[in-house]
Amino acid sequence: MQTETSASSPRSSESRLDLSTEAARYEAVRRRDPRAEGRFFYSVMTTGVYCRPTCPARLALRENVAFHDSPDEAERLGFRACKRCRPREVPQLERHAKVVQAARELLESSDAPVGLAELATRVGLSPFYLHRLFKQHVGMTPHEYASAHRLQRVGEELRDGAAVTAAIYEAGYSSSSRFYESGSQALGMPPSDVRRGGEGVEMRAVVRACVLGRVLVAATSRGVCAIAFGDDDAPLLDELRVRFPRATVHASDDALDALAAEVVLMVDAAGLAANIPLDLMGTAFQQRVWRALRDIPAGTTTTYSEIAKRIGAPRAVRAVGTACGRNPVAVAVPCHRVLREDGALGGYRWGLERKKTLLARERAK
Numbered sequence: 001m002q003t004e005t006s007a008s009s010p011r012s013s014e015s016r017l018d019l020s021t022e023a024a025r026y027e028a029v030r031r032r033d034p035r036a037e038g039r040f041f042y043s044v045m046t047t048g049v050y051c052r053p054t055c056p057a058r059l060a061l062r063e064n065v066a067f068h069d070s071p072d073e074a075e076r077l078g079f080r081a082c083k084r085c086r087p088r089e090v091p092q093l094e095r096h097a098k099v100v101q102a103a104r105e106l107l108e109s110s111d112a113p114v115g116l117a118e119l120a121t122r123v124g125l126s127p128f129y130l131h132r133l134f135k136q137h138v139g140m141t142p143h144e145y146a147s148a149h150r151l152q153r154v155g156e157e158l159r160d161g162a163a164v165t166a167a168i169y170e171a172g173y174s175s176s177s178r179f180y181e182s183g184s185q186a187l188g189m190p191p192s193d194v195r196r197g198g199e200g201v202e203m204r205a206v207v208r209a210c211v212l213g214r215v216l217v218a219a220t221s222r223g224v225c226a227i228a229f230g231d232d233d234a235p236l237l238d239e240l241r242v243r244f245p246r247a248t249v250h251a252s253d254d255a256l257d258a259l260a261a262e263v264v265l266m267v268d269a270a271g272l273a274a275n276i277p278l279d280l281m282g283t284a285f286q287q288r289v290w291r292a293l294r295d296i297p298a299g300t301t302t303t304y305s306e307i308a309k310r311i312g313a314p315r316a317v318r319a320v321g322t323a324c325g326r327n328p329v330a331v332a333v334p335c336h337r338v339l340r341e342d343g344a345l346g347g348y349r350w351g352l353e354r355k356k357t358l359l360a361r362e363r364a365k
Helices: 010-015 022-031 071-076 092-109 116-123 127-138 142-159 164-170 176-181 191-195 233-243 254-268 284-294 304-310 317-325 352-364
Strands: 041-044 049-051 065-068 202-210 213-219 224-230 248-250
Touching: 022 041, 022 065, 041 071, 049 071, 065 071, 092 116, 092 127, 092 142, 116 127, 116 142, 127 142, 202 224, 202 233, 202 254, 213 233, 213 254, 224 233, 224 254, 233 248, 284 304, 284 317, 304 317
Parallel strands: 202 248
Antiparallel strands: 041 049, 041 065, 202 213, 213 224
16 A cells, blocks of 8 residues: 655655765754764864764864765874764664664564563663653654554454454453453454454445546445545445455445535535544554644645654654555545645655645635
8 A cells, every 4th residue: 555655754865865065065064964874974173083974063164174984084084083973883863773673573572561661671771761762763652552563463363364352362462351441443443343354344335526536435334434536436446345355335325425425525625624424444653643634724734744743753754654645535534735844745645646636726715
């Protein structure tokens, strides 16, 4: 499934950072740009010290700065390593990332809940520092991450055909009641229905015309579970059947016709608010992102990083992009209103031309 992270991932950002000139390198030093880490080092003539680009030391005058491709090169010219940024050691950001990754792997591999104190001891940090570091890098606390991972494991076990009780215990829950208390509603439909690929679930689906082509609207008894754009009816219905392979999909009725009419109005009337009931299946993190998206007013836009900040996960920009790409209900959860930091459109599951059209129509209102 397409995600919308290509515009905001660190890897793509690094490829756009041109460090081919000394002016560009000095600007990276001035901004302490983390994307420059490991790509060059700089020395200061007046102090005899060389540093990494993100060194917190006071910025030296340009005429006193020289650039080097490695610490060895700087030392051959007589410069000594800075004691603040320690250019010969692994960068702090990289060290932190490795510690957080180790903590994530411990949480994911454990068959039982791991407390913060135990987790901190196993990775060699204090509980307070690990809690802060983990949330900065992952966008969730260790407890929230472990809960979301267990919930995801339940969904995977159920889709693979495991019995409900077996899936719950296999995912690390101590009891069935503990699972239901922890918010199994984030799976959308009941666990038994997920296990059976939607078997026993009654839903209705209809495809209507709109200014963006064709739009599919599908709903269970709980609410709308799918809104998707396309050019032809058959592929849209096929995609719905792939998502719910064993569900019984009926033709539309009066209730769904009314919901579909509201969806078409949301598209054709450029953001006219509609309070339609939704039945969304997603992880706890995805649900947080989708709620934040619904708060973006029509005619306005925001960025992936801003959404990450709103949900209390400022470093989870890539995860926010992934959640946008997995949004199952176009326009009802308006992921088209999220742009890249540079104002470019970014990605859109249903095509960038549709995203551009939606935004242009909303801004014109």
